[in-house]
Amino acid sequence: MPASSEKDPSQTVPSRRQVLLGGAALGTAAFAAAGALGGLAPAARAAAAQGAGVPLRGEVFTLGVASGEPDHHSVVLWTRLATDPLAEDGLGGLGRRAVTVQWELAEDERFRHVVRRGHETTDAEAGYAVHAEIAGLAPGREYFYRFRCGRFLSPTGRTRTAQTPGTFGAAMTMAFASCSQYEHGYFTAYRHLAEDEPDLVLHLGDYIYEYKPDTYVSPDGNVRDHRGPETETLANYRQRYAQYRSDADLQAAHAVAPWLVVPDDHEVDNNWAGDIHEKPHLPQPDFLQRRANAFRAYYENMPLRHRNRPQGSRIQLYRTVSWGSLVNFHMLDTRQYRDDQACGDGWKICEDAVDPARSLTGDDQEQWLLEQFRRSRARWDLLGQQVFFASRVSASGSTSMDAWDGYRGSRERISDGWVEAGVRNPVVLTGDVHTHWANELKADYANPDSPVIGTELVTSSITSGGNGADSDPAEHPDLRRNPHIRFRNNQRGYVRTHISREELRADFRVVEYVTRPGAPVRTRASFVIADRHPGLSEVTPR
Structure with a gap:
């Protein structure tokens, strides 16, 4: 069945934690002081500092951060880079380049006690998404994480590991x-x-809706517009996810805790079923290719494990x-x-x-x-x-x-x-x-x-x-x-x-x-x- 927000300047962050709107206020200097580059080989440090040799212009962490798939010793950390989130080619203004992104995970929100550091390389083929699977963590534990790319520092996210198998732990x-x-x-x-x-x-x-603007209209009228046509191509889906993930309120929900996600229909096409799209009596260009595009963009934009990477459709x-x-x-x-x-x-x-x-x-x-x-x-x-x-x-x-x-x-x-x-x-x-x-x-x-x-x-x-x-x-x-x-x-x-x-x-x-x-x-x-x-x-x- 057919079946958001631009930040209200009057809203304040009610939590004691910086994770809701990000920890970038800690500054790039704090990240560097924590030794974030120290664990990388010289070539990797150079790539990280220069964005794999191509200087980046404009803020790159416009889509926020997220974590997901926690177990008792590991969790997935996610971000996706974009300097122009609504670019029609779905590549967020980054064109085609390889970019190295550093991450660090700490026991405290000021990163005084960093327990893991590393880096991931992403590119246009990956939609400039990063999925870092961090293992060797303590069970039932709260952690904080952030990313760095060149001179840019991401907001801070809060995550948590699950309890040890066979134990209850706290509610x-x-x-x-x-x-x-x-x-x-x-x-x-x-x-x-x-x-x-x-x-x-x-x-x-x-999580998203596939419709072109003003196709699915609320009884109260639509108060914002989708960018782009109905999502069918990979670029369409990437652009649509970027529009949703640019929302400050959604970013706050992702940054506060790990997520477990499953899609329904609108991540692909209204009321689709198996290999059949919504209106099988009407012609549609290659539905399985559309589904492959949708699943690829879904994976790129969700904190899923590498084993969840789609294989075609x-x-x-x-x-x-x-x-x-x-x-x-x-x-x-x-x-x-x-x-x-x-x-x-x-x-x-x-x-x-x-x-x-x-x-x-x-x-x-x-x-x-x-x-x-x-x-x-x-x-x-x-x-x-x-x-x-x-x-x-x-x-x-x-x-x-x-x-x-x-x-x-x-x-x-x-x-x-x-x-x-x-x-x-x-x-x-x-x-x-x-x-x-x-x-x-x-x-x-x-x-x-x-x-x-x-x-x-x-x-x-x-x-x-x-x-x-x-x-x-x-x-x-x-x-x-x-x-x-x-x-x-x-x-x-x-x-x-x-x-x-x-x-x-x-x-x-x-x-x-x-x-x-x-x-x-x-x-x-x-x-x-x-x-x-x-x-x-x-x-x-x-």
């Missing part, structure tokens, strides 16, 4: 978000997410990331391997939706996930995925063919799989629908007395759909028709969770508006999932 805070349509509003929710200083962020898709993204014994994060890909949507997509009453042969995950990913359930000894197993998992039936009896309702056999096999494996606390995390929801997952949705076998938390959008509006969830017809749905809210925002051995607390965070910068944030509702008790208990927001 953690995890936030998750999705759906940030640049034209529909300002990314204020990302700013507030950064202020919450989570240990980990999950992004569940629709394929990219390996489903994976499990463990946070000690506390949480397994199972990140799913519900686009690349799915069967086409049944009955022509949309909301339908469709017999094909119940065909057990149809799959949303594909056979290989499904078997991988079922094996992860069987092997799990974690207190919580969280599925980071894209589309609505619980049954949601409209007044006419129709359901969404793009969601798990359109692949009911696939949903039953996965939910039966976690029950049979004895998964202690299964929780599905979802994006896509631009609305907050809290759902209890049932063994049989047609039977109101069927046992609750899991829980689903659905985040609203960052901006997609415009301002939205608050309402009384109890009055919404979806809750009356679907009693397993406990909460709905149509404002923009994200979900903040606090995860301990005893419970998972979910705070549904909302902003009042997105059509201008600076909206305040509040917690619209909070729910607790108790250990070994699937389902939702509403508690007082905080």
